[in-house]
Amino acid sequence: MNITFFNSKAYDQQFFTEANRDYEHQLKFLEVPLNEHTAVLAKGSEAVCIFVNDLANAPVLHLLKEAGIKLIALRCAGYNNVDLKAAAELGLKVVRVPAYSPYAVAEHTLALILALNRKTHRAYNRVREGNFALNGLMGFDLHGRTVGIIGLGKIGLVTARILKGFGCRVLGYDIRNNEEAIQIGIEFTDLDSVYAHSDIISLHCPLTPQTYHLINEEAIGKMKAGVMLINTSRGAIIDTQAVIKGLKSEKIKYLGLDVYEEEGDLFFEDLSNKVIQDDVFMRLLSFNNVLITGHQAFFTTDALQSIAHVTLQNITDFEQGNDLTNEVLP
Template sequence: MEILAFGVQTDEKPLIEKAFEELHEARCLDVFLTEDTAPIAAGYAVISTSVNCDLGARVLRILAAGGTKMVAQRSTGFNNIDLDVARQLGLTVARVSYYSPYSVAEFAWTLAMAVNRRVVRAAGRTRDFDFRLDGLLGRDMRGRTAGVLGTGKIGEAFTRIAHGFGMELLGWDVAQNPACVELGMKYVDKDRLLAESDLVSLHVPLLPGTRHIIDADALRSMKDDAILVNSSRGGLIDTDALVTELRAGRFAGVGLDVYEAEAGLFFHDRSLEGVADDTLARLMTFPNVLVTSHQAYYTVDAVGQIVGTTVENVTDYLAGRHTENVLVPEAPAR
């Protein structure tokens, strides 16, 4: 059976092809699944998608009409998939429940330290042989407070690094993580965490209840010189509200690996054309903001695990097995 994979990055392609070669054959496309590209999947019973593919109702109906029976998403998040419509159409949907949490946690810290120590600005200067230190003053992390919103596997990994820096630890989640408590984390309400933290890092999934969890009120409650990092999902932050606060001169640094309107932008080369997104363009103008292109997960370790689990999901589907990775099971025969 040939599997059609959408949104495959150059570095990812050989990993996918090698992983599938023993059991299946994979056709890799660099284009993302959209309403316009969905007809390409006609005749493919199984497709694989990335997190920035569109799996809304209209796309799912095109897939189903073309004979697609199973969607294997190559990510943990699935906010881009209309699961109710998939269920109505009898489409099986699976995801990758787990991959290296260290990939994302370590990159979140990369963003935090890059904005704290003005690394991008410094690197740009030294390329021009400007070795002044003006405007590059950072802060020690030791003794300061890290606030972690979401203390699952990735949040725990982030917390362990913060503990290694010698930071005070505040956490917020629907349930306490005993491993974080052992590290000295104190669980508090969200308002207190935002008000007291010098560094706030987001590690919650994007759900209806967490969309814009960092809204205008939340941003105003944070310290003026706080650092905010988001390596989870862009929709967790009200970006327009963030721009308003940045224009007021607030925050020591903001590191964003995700953006709420990133679909159609991230993972594409837009360097030779104008970007119509005024909010993103405005974000890029602030010297204390660093935006990267949803790459926190992008390590050989994590991508290898993602691809391996995707192969297992397809194999399990073909064998009629249901695992924890299945979001929408196979429709029962009628």
């Protein structure tokens, strides 16, 4: 099939080109994101491949349909940027990569926890300047601490396993019970108990109407004083303004983010020579107990190889009329 890739970077081209040797599709890579102004660029293709910050709302989907597109292939797990109802009405199929490497995201979660706790990012800069003083760098033992995990899918479960290896007590909340979680030793509980008893809270749930701004002023008020909050899932699960209030009041003592609610205008681009216009984001950066990475938790060779193969297999299944095991339905 002819496939147009939107929002593609050099690494996308590398891994998809290598994987495509097994599938022999025709790939066209575009750097521009998908939106109402760029959808016309898909003309001549039968499928588009998009990422987390591409816009696939009803108007864009109508334009894609007019351009001859039959399939929307997401090269990610999340699909909150796609109007699934509109896609179904237009006869457009939507597929995704439900699991590429849960280890990549889980391990990055632990990297954020460890860096914030032991302040390695600050220590690195000090040592480069010849400052070997330890004042302000004190951390705590993870062993024996209580960690609450909200969302016990594949990533949440891998994160829990790693934390159990550190000797942590792990509380878990999910809308479904999970036999594997019980075997790991996760203590199922409700959200209020996760908030009240956790020294660290890590978010691993999808963005849905139910999880939008799940971490808001009310939720933060129920948390332990000095809590560490980590988000490697979706930015809009956190109400950023409420979190800033929590940081100012020192209710939240550590904040680690790999995602941000308004990241579409920031992440995946080099803005080092520009003035960032997002005042809320810049306010977050002003706190010395906040560590932000630019949606890189997924970014390992293992994950990118898996994403490329699963995406291209999804497209091949559609082309050959096979069952779409990774189809997303409204």
